[in-house]
Amino acid sequence: MSKNTGKIVEGVFAINKPPSISSAQVIRNLQSHFNPSKLFAPWIAAERAHRDIESPRERRRRKDKSVQVKIGHGGTLDPMATGVLIMGIGKGTKQLQGFLECTKSYEATILFGAATDTYDVLGKVLRRAEYKHVTKEGVEDVLARFRGNIMQRPPIYSALRMQGKRLYEYAREGKEVPREIQERPVKVEELEIIEWLDGGTHDSRLPKEEAEVEAKELAERVLKLDAAANISEKAVEKDVNGAKRKRELDDVDDLSISHKRRARDDEEADSQTLMSGALQSPDRKPHDPAESANSATADADSHESPQQTSLPPDKGPPAVKLRMTVTSGFYVRSLSHDLGEAVGSLACMIDLVRTRQGDFELGRNVMEYEELDKGEDVWGQQVEKLLEEWEERNAKPDGSTSRLEDAREK
Incomplete structure (x- = not known):
């Protein structure tokens, strides 16, 4: 049980978001545990007292009439992604902006052979491409292009706004964006291969569902897949004697060659x-x-020659697992998409884990989401401890709480 004895508990902590739920749903789930809890009862009482002295005008402007623990997150993770999700409680929500601007570390697995509308394997296929020529050495060679200060185009399925509307809303409605999605500067401080997965050594498969014709035509214009397809369809490899020959396009999911x-x-x-x-x-x-x-x-x-060596049987597309540390505004999905083009193929993301954000890191000071199911006797102690640690790290000499001036540097 929490040792809280009437103290108002608020601040910032991090939780390990599981797959298949949105960041907004994590907030709702936390509120369902926090609202009736003893730990946050003082915060609820203080909020009610504050509302009692509000002016009638302020009361009318308040959209949410019910009193709930105020929670926000410092950088969304979509349902497919897992890992560090920073939560601000009460006054801690005012400090979340600093986490949006700080560096983050990710581990992502990328599958070669197709581009999808969402840049991941949950999307619909826009184009398929050859992948037998893609090797670990080839990927390593092109990674240098993505390190340091680079320009990156955000994916169309992103929360960026254009003329007051989020890009993913245009995509879901099948509407073309009003203007070209512009590249923007980002910084990749670290980028390395931590695992190479040859075809047939993993369980991941390319999506089978094809996008509608209209969606594909839109992608040709917005995502400029024509150029990537031309590169892919002209991909060549050297056989054992160094001779080059054009490779056949191989769709492992639909065709058997x-x-x-x-x-x-x-x-x-x-x-x-x-x-x-x-x-x-x-x-x-x-x-x-x-x-x-x-x-x-x-x-x-009649043509027996070492230069006519047959290609090995297709075992399916290869995949690569990358570790990276990046600055604010970086899209791992865009990296996946662009990496596929860079090696003369196409690619989409299989999974994504945010391992660190600011000074919160998995396995060190991030609460596991499953702890919520164990009751307040378990999660209450952990949340209180994490919030107290945050307060101690960010306390000023006069006892007040800092505004996270150094978050951008971490």
């Missing part, structure tokens, strides 16, 4: 079919496996 080559007179037509993702034309004869095998054998006999 045999490594045996068809007869020469059918090859060009089949290539066009695969490149467009279309079904085989109805006026073509059904493919005869035996005929294909005979053709492949004859072709191998």
Whole structure:
């Protein structure tokens, strides 16, 4: 049980947000625990007393007539993301701006092979791309482009406003944004690979659901996927002897491409079919496996050469897990999208964990969300302790609380 004996408890603490719920829902869930609690009873009483002396005009302006513990967050995490979510309680909400501007650390896993409307695997596919040429070494080579001071274009599914409307509202309504989404300066202090996942060594799969034609056309204009697609469709690799050849576009989720080559007179037509993702034309004869095998054998006999080495069987797209420390305004989803283009493919984010924000870090001074289910005897002590620690760290010599002047530096 909390040791609080009538003291008004407020300030800032952090909680480890779980997946599948929004940051706003975390606030509502906290209020459902905090409002009836003994820990925050003094705060509720003080708020009621304050409202009793408000002017009639102030009372009419107040949207929320009920008395609830005042809670805000210092930087949203969408439902897919997990990790450090900073919460301001009472007067602590006035100090949240500093956390919006401080550095943050993330771990993100990125899957190659497709671009989606949300830049993550929960979205609908806008384009698919070749990925067999993507390697850990190739990704490492291009990461330098994303370190230091860079320009980054926010994703269309973001909370940025344009002409008074958030970008994600345009996207959900299928409307084109009034003007081009401009790149803006951000800083990447650290960026490194912490795990490489070859195709077939992980369980993640590219999304199957395709975006509507209108959405794809919109993406071509807004996200400029045409340029990325041209790079992807011209991707080449060196075989064991250094010879280059054009790679076929391979959609592992929808198409199964045999490594045996068809007869020469059918090859060009089949290539066009695969490149467009279309079904085989109805006026073509059904493919005869035996005929294909005979053709492949004859072709191998007459053209046997080390430079004709077949591509290895497709095991699915590779993925990479990155660790990064970035400044305010950085979008990890945009990094995922841009990284795919940089390696001549496309990519989307699988998961995202915010491991640190300001001086709050997972495993050190962040409360686990599951503690709320254990009752106030458990979470009450932890919240009170974290708020007291915050107050001690930010107390001025005169006993007042600072306004987090140094948050931007952390």
